Amino acid sequence: MQRQLIWFRQDLRIHDHTALWHAALSGQVIALIILSPEQWKIHDDAPIKIDFYLRQIQQLKNSLRTLNIPLLIRTVPLWKDVTTEIVQLCQDFKIENVHANIECGVNELNRDFQVQKALNQHSLDLILYHDRTVFPVGSIRNKSNLPYQVFGAFKKYCYEQLSISVPQTYPTPEPQQYFEINISDMIPTLQQLGFEFENINRQWHVGEAHALEILDDFIENKLFDYQTERDFPHNEGTSQLAAYLNIGIISIRQCLNALFRVQHGHFHIEHIGQQTWLDELLWREFYQHILFDFPRVSKHLPFKQTTQNIQWRNAPEDFEAWQTGQTGIPIIDAAMRQLLQTGWMHNRARMIVAMFLTKNLLIDWRLGEQWFMQHLIDGDLAANNGGWQWCASTGTDSVPYFRIFNPVSQSQKFDAQGDYIRQWVPELAHLDAKTIHEPYGKNPNIQLNYPKAIVDLKQSRVRAIEAFKQI
Numbered sequence: 001m002q003r004q005l006i007w008f009r010q011d012l013r014i015h016d017h018t019a020l021w022h023a024a025l026s027g028q029v030i031a032l033i034i035l036s037p038e039q040w041k042i043h044d045d046a047p048i049k050i051d052f053y054l055r056q057i058q059q060l061k062n063s064l065r066t067l068n069i070p071l072l073i074r075t076v077p078l079w080k081d082v083t084t085e086i087v088q089l090c091q092d093f094k095i096e097n098v099h100a101n102i103e104c105g106v107n108e109l110n111r112d113f114q115v116q117k118a119l120n121q122h123s124l125d126l127i128l129y130h131d132r133t134v135f136p137v138g139s140i141r142n143k144s145n146l147p148y149q150v151f152g153a154f155k156k157y158c159y160e161q162l163s164i165s166v167p168q169t170y171p172t173p174e175p176q177q178y179f180e181i182n183i184s185d186m187i188p189t190l191q192q193l194g195f196e197f198e199n200i201n202r203q204w205h206v207g208e209a210h211a212l213e214i215l216d217d218f219i220e221n222k223l224f225d226y227q228t229e230r231d232f233p234h235n236e237g238t239s240q241l242a243a244y245l246n247i248g249i250i251s252i253r254q255c256l257n258a259l260f261r262v263q264h265g266h267f268h269i270e271h272i273g274q275q276t277w278l279d280e281l282l283w284r285e286f287y288q289h290i291l292f293d294f295p296r297v298s299k300h301l302p303f304k305q306t307t308q309n310i311q312w313r314n315a316p317e318d319f320e321a322w323q324t325g326q327t328g329i330p331i332i333d334a335a336m337r338q339l340l341q342t343g344w345m346h347n348r349a350r351m352i353v354a355m356f357l358t359k360n361l362l363i364d365w366r367l368g369e370q371w372f373m374q375h376l377i378d379g380d381l382a383a384n385n386g387g388w389q390w391c392a393s394t395g396t397d398s399v400p401y402f403r404i405f406n407p408v409s410q411s412q413k414f415d416a417q418g419d420y421i422r423q424w425v426p427e428l429a430h431l432d433a434k435t436i437h438e439p440y441g442k443n444p445n446i447q448l449n450y451p452k453a454i455v456d457l458k459q460s461r462v463r464a465i466e467a468f469k470q471i
Helices: 018-026 037-042 047-066 079-092 106-120 151-164 208-221 242-246 252-259 272-293 295-299 305-309 316-324 330-342 347-360 365-373 381-392 407-414 419-424 457-469
Strands: 003-008 028-035 071-075 095-101 125-129
Touching (some): 003 018, 003 079, 018 028, 018 095, 018 125, 028 079, 047 242, 071 079, 079 095, 079 106, 095 106, 106 125, 106 295, 151 272, 208 252, 316 365, 330 347, 330 407, 347 365, 347 381, 347 457, 365 381
Parallel strands (some): 003 028, 028 071, 095 125
16 A cells, blocks of 8 residues: 555644544554644734644644644745655655545635645545535535525535435544654744744643643533523633634534534434524635635625625724724623733623624724634634624625614623623723623713723614715
């Protein structure tokens, strides 16, 4: 049997790994990771996310060692040079084929096409597998053989397919016969890759075992109440798995199998919490398929092409106030400060701050999308883009543009006692539960070390609706 090269990308695990399983069936396996720091900067990947990735590589290296699979680590700053590196590695190590899991972004698909073309010229091949999604991208079509553009119809199709069969996980390969090759590759640090290392929050632990523990704890202790608890940013009611799914420490199939564990792997929904989390997983799925089927969304273009003509405001001072959590709207500022300090933000808070930026401030969603990617540990192109376009009414959402969250109302509903605000905006911690959501509302002369709102919510709502009407 010939040597196979398994190219790890956003799938840093050995359990339930499609490409690894097939590579191991085909011959003796060597593993590869290519680090591309300049490309990551072009894609606005956050330093905290890169640090998380690098820490998981060490875990992966240890796991591969138990399978007697050596790991090559190469730094190729830009993807345009990856082809040359892989062809050379195949020649150096007498590789027959390269195996990898599909990535859906335009740049990723183009990179893989170039690698495949170059390998074919040497009678080698890049074999790609569907691993990041429940259903292969490009496979879900409506009755007109076109991709779904609305989540509701997409979800219905997925439910029908899952009722037939819930995808099972791939076995972990057996350890291969030990062989020795000359590898002395070290995992570079964030600084060595040219990223700033200031204030990197490492509260997110790496490792497949840790991710599975989080999954099991969520299924056993939080799932039943998920539907009611997930919207409250001060509660720990969400799964906390996005960062692990994003770089593939855990797989979507492992999540589905855990979700239907009590049902012995059969598609049977027993309570609303189970259904709600399934729907959240399918939202993630939906945006991956949108990214593949409508590549314009990864080219800084809106999904709804008519919205390209919206006249966004050029308001750098307002944008900076939003970035730094100084808008004078406490729930907005709490969320933005949480992002800056932790590299993560609660999902309900993400919707509130995104709609505030795009509707109340009428600032281009692409600026917010970029800011999130530059700071999120779980920054994912498909989910981040999809979420921002949903909030900006430029995306797949079927609800008209005049749906605009009032951030104060959202705050009163989902942080009624103000606990989330107190945690992240300590200068307001002494205020009572009624005042804290809008501190200058009924007492404009109150003395606080906190800015007044940078925008009138009612007037800005009218302005946003008019801007959308113009198109």
